[in-house]
Amino acid sequence: MTVHIGVIGTGMIGQDHIRRITDVVTGAEVVAMADLDADRARQVAAGVGARALANGHDVIDDPLVDAVVVTSWGPTHAEYVLGAIAAGKPVFCEKPLATKAEDCLRIVEAEQAFGRRLVQVGFMRRYDAGYRAMKQVIESGEIGAPLVMHCVHRNATVPETYHSDMAVQDTAVHELDIIRWLLGEDIVSAQVIKPRRTSRRFEHLQDPQLMLFETASGVRVDLEVFVNCRYGYDIQCETVGETGVVRLPDPADVWVRTASHLRTNVLQDWKPRFAAAFDLEFVEWVASVRDGTAAGPSAWDGYATAVLSDTTTEALHSGRVVSVRLKDRPAFYGG
Ligand SMILES: NC(=O)c1ccc[n+]([C@@H]2O[C@H](COP(=O)([O-])OP(=O)(O)OC[C@H]3O[C@@H](n4cnc5c(N)ncnc54)[C@H](O)[C@@H]3O)[C@@H](O)[C@H]2O)c1
Numbered sequence: 627m628t629v630h631i632g633v634i635g636t637g638m639i640g641q642d643h644i645r646r647i648t649d650v651v652t653g654a655e656v657v658a659m660a661d662l663d664a665d666r667a668r669q670v671a672a673g674v675g676a677r678a679l680a681n682g683h684d685v686i687d688d689p690l691v692d693a694v695v696v697t698s699w700g701p702t703h704a705e706y707v708l709g710a711i712a713a714g715k716p717v718f719c720e721k722p723l724a725t726k727a728e729d730c731l732r733i734v735e736a737e738q739a740f741g742r743r744l745v746q747v748g749f750m751r752r753y754d755a756g757y758r759a760m761k762q763v764i765e766s767g768e769i770g771a772p773l774v775m776h777c778v779h780r781n782a783t784v785p786e787t788y789h790s791d792m793a794v795q796d797t798a799v800h801e802l803d804i805i806r807w808l809l810g811e812d813i814v815s816a817q818v819i820k821p822r823r824t825s826r827r828f829e830h831l832q833d834p835q836l837m838l839f840e841t842a843s844g845v846r847v848d849l850e851v852f853v854n855c856r857y858g859y860d861i862q863c864e865t866v867g868e869t870g871v872v873r874l875p876d877p878a879d880v881w882v883r884t885a886s887h888l889r890t891n892v893l894q895d896w897k898p899r900f901a902a903a904f905d906l907e908f909v910e911w912v913a914s915v916r917d918g919t920a921a922g923p924s925a926w927d928g929y930a931t932a933v934l935s936d937t938t939t940e941a942l943h944s945g946r947v948v949s950v951r952l953k954d955r956p957a958f959y960g961g
């Protein structure tokens with residue numbers, strides 16, 4: 627059976643996912659799409675022989691659409707995810723699930739009322755081979771109980787519209803999810819330390835930021851977010867356990883020795899770094915839609931991450947250690 631997909635939001639990542647569904651995933655086809663920019667939707671739709679519809683709700687309600695992909699701007703996600711749940715259709719939503727934690731809760735409640743998981747959130751790092759291998763090592767007990775985790779998230783640069791709160795809301799949000807997933811427990815507090823700012827970028831931006839988290843069992847995590855590091859896109863993660871250490875590998879590249887130098891290249895953005903993870907994410911999502919067995923990052927993960935994101939933003943502004951106030955996880959989500 628071919629899964630017929632409708633896409634809402636045909637901007638940068640929407641187009642990338644449409645290409646992925648069309649060229650990489652078997653057993654799926656994009657049949658309809660919409661964008662606030664109708665010309666853009668028409669152009670992208672023509673490229674894959676799909677229909678451009680007037681708006682996102684028409685995509686959800688289209689009888690030929692089996693499942694929905696939401697890749698519009700963050701503040702519009704909640705409306706479309708709630709619409710898909712009301713229509714009883716599986717929905718893949720790019721991060722964030724919603725920009726407000728209370729909207730994530732409304733989604734969690736609507737999904738439970740429907741009675742079966744329909745929502746998957748686009749935390750693609752869970753599909754990255756390096757992170758998967760690291761999780762396996764942690765869970766095998768080979769390095770003993772995890773004690774400390776060191777993370778780095780660097781972007782070469784960001785546009786001027788990027789502001790200090792986005793360091794957590796747009797960037798560190800990936801670590802907020804992956805830390806919980808790797809360690810299998812929740813984060814209970816957050817603190818943000820503001821180092822000297824880079825002089826190479828905007829006056830309004832606190833960059834870099836050093837975020838400190840504590841998990842329920844007492845693991846301490848430090849995360850450096852530096853979004854104007856200039857040299858490239860660099861993601862690092864190291865977990866220190868009682869009897870060993872496990873480290874995320876750098877993306878494979880050749881080492882060149884010449885003219886008394888040894889060099890290798892650094893990737894420039896997230897697209898090539900996580901291309902294979904995005905591919906696998908969609909292969910597995912389409913398979914789960916076909917089988918009716920949702921398995922990836924859930925609406926609850928989207929909610930927990932939104933609460934953590936709010937907590938960390940509060941910590942940035944207050945300069946204090948802020949406790950995370952999460953609701954109890956319902957049994958529906960494995961609580
Ligand atoms: N997983 C990741 O690593 C990753 C990477 C990039 C972006 N994202 C997320 O994907 C989403 C889109 O990001 P992007 O970089 O593609 O942005 P973008 O601005 O390139 O594209 C967003 C598109 O949504 C459209 N849009 C806005 N409001 C709409 C509405 N109400 N209905 C229909 N279309 C609407 C815009 O016109 C635009 O074409 C964001 O939530 C972003 O955080 C995730």
Ligand SMILES: O[C@H]1[C@H](O)[C@@H](O)[C@H](O)[C@@H](O)[C@H]1O
Binds near residue numbers: 781796797800853896
């Ligand atoms: O939307 C992007 C994307 O999520 C990247 O993975 C992250 O490194 C960037 O900071 C963010 O702006």
